[in-house]
Amino acid sequence: MTTPTTAQTTADPTAPAWRNGPWVMALVAIALIAGQLFNNANTPQPVLNWYSSSGLKNLEWNNYLSWLRFNNQSALSQQLEARAAMDPHAYSAALFADDFVADSQRRAHDFWSPAETEQWKRLREQIPAQVATSNLYRWGLPNSSPRPARFFTAPFTGGSLWLTLAAVLLLAPLASTLERRLGHGRVLALWILGCLVSGVGYLLLASPGQVPFHGPAAPLLIWFGAFFGLQHSPLQLPIWHPKHKQWQRRPVSPYTLLPLPIAVMAAVALFSTPLLANLSAGIAAFIAGLLLVQIMQPQPIEPEQHDNSPMDPQQLSSLTRGWDALGQLDGDAAHAAFAQVLTREPDHFDALTGQFTAQQLLNDNASWESTAQQLFCSPATEKGQATQVARCWQQYQQRSGAPLSAAVGWTLLKTLTRAEEFQPAEKLARQLDDHSLKADAIAQLRARLIQEGLTHRAKTLA
Structure with a gap:
């Protein structure tokens, strides 16, 4: 049994600027801040x-x-x-x-x-x-001409500059995870819908003659809502480790970040006028994000089943208990459940990946490194497994960095090649000692690089 993977582009850690980074959210944030500077709408109407x-x-x-x-x-x-x-x-x-x-x-x-x-x-x-x-009435939503198209320009006009900066900064810890999981196009579509939904929420409680809808704080809440609508498992967030004096990714419950949108809503309510209309706009955007992301998120792809024999019910029950425990951040229960499966089948892929995460929760570094190396030795031939191993390798490097043996490393290199993680594979190849597996692993990587049109990089492989 293989954990379902999601239909989205595999993250490439070597190209964060244009592929993995939240550049859509960053560009929108820059445009919003520029809008406050060049058209602050703070002049009297x-x-x-x-x-x-x-x-x-x-x-x-x-x-x-x-x-x-x-x-x-x-x-x-x-x-x-x-x-x-x-x-x-x-x-x-x-x-x-x-x-x-x-x-x-x-x-x-x-x-x-x-x-x-x-x-x-x-x-x-x-x-x-x-x-x-009147500038505000032309850019916002004047009572004399209530065109919905104005909702899309209103967030780039007016509003408090410090409130815009605060909303953007509070969104920053969520941006990378959200855009990586949804993709750039869905994130942009959410922003456009957020402008419309928050504008409608504003009109629910606004009265004629009040300041028209403007400012970005309320529409930004749709991204907060989308983030929390996606979270069904622990997040891997960078946390400063004082002992090692470096940032390390650790599993964190998404609900620990819930004060961020609450703080934005409170600021919108306290420092925007009219109070109720702006609060209504923010709440409408947040709820819309929670709901819309359920429709827009990539759907899981079920892996191909190569073995038609039914799974042992006891084994299936243990796996289910393990993944449920991980969802509740209960590392002890997850560790025990996956250990039951691994006792009977030491190379069970799902149990290894689950144990890998459970031991991170428990900070059991020695056992975790042992499980990681066992996972890296897995053939990972089924659909989606190579990508999962590549992600675990990335976490292993960030948290441990302990060198791998040649046998484990060259097997992992083949898996990284199948996952199309070419640059990590090339980097790993330069770190490993000679082994009987080397020739085959290098040949596979070289063939894939040539197939991708990267012949100049294939020639550098020893």
Whole structure:
């Protein structure tokens, strides 16, 4: 039985800049930060300044406040006046409210002179032209022209620069894992959908006249959601090891990183206005990421079954318990389960790979290195097995680096060749001593390099 592999490009550790690295997320992050620098949208909204300076606000609101006091609603009148003292644009919703315009016109006969009524009508006619000159309304989502296409440019406009930087930095620990598992195209598609979903979430609680949707913090939460939607097993994250004074990859529960999106949501809620609309945008993006990634993630490919004989039920039960224990980060239970299989079948591939991970959890370095070398001796001829061994070899180098014997090393070199991990294979070939397996291993690697058009590298092999 072979663990299913995923239909995605095998990571090549020798080309991190353009192939393995999260370059789509990096380019989007750079564009977002540049957008805040060159179009920060922090300047006052021209249309709201005009509403105050033209005299239109005084006309309409003096009319409305007088009507409230005249109708024994002085408490509401005082609340509105107090709100205006704290926010000069507290009355901005009236600019677009048709009901308020109709009420003002009805009250005009009681509180305005004919000249004031004519002035009010003339100023009201200027509003469309004033809205068109407002940067935020042109880049965001103005009430006068709610085109969904604006959602895709709004994240590159405005918002707090420090909030954008904080969201990008908190996303950095997740970026490499997310883009490696999903692929560049799916990550870009998620961003585009995140802009649309967060914009819709914003409109659920935004009211006319409020600042239009802008800023990238809310759309970025779709990537956070996608990351957590993918996690069903421990992550291999770089952790500083003080004893060895180097970074080493260790298995970590993905839920330890859950405070990152929570921190972004809290910052969006506390430092973005309007509060509820922006929080709604962020939550909508995060939930969309959780759900969409279930559809977009690469589907597992079941390996070919070369042995038609049914598996021993006891062996299958032990393997199942082992993988379940790994999913719960229970190294002891996983180690015991896989050991039961290896006692009866020492070369069982699935049990070896499971034991390899379990012993990492237990930090049992001596046993782990022994299991690793046994795994590297595996023929790994079934579909997907060579790729799994190559990944284990990468982890072995990062954590241990202990040299391999020639017999183990030349067998591993053949496996790396089948996994198309050519540069690691070439590097390993230069480190190994002579052995009877060398000629065949070098011949296989040389043939594959020539097949890939890398004849110049094939000629350098001894």
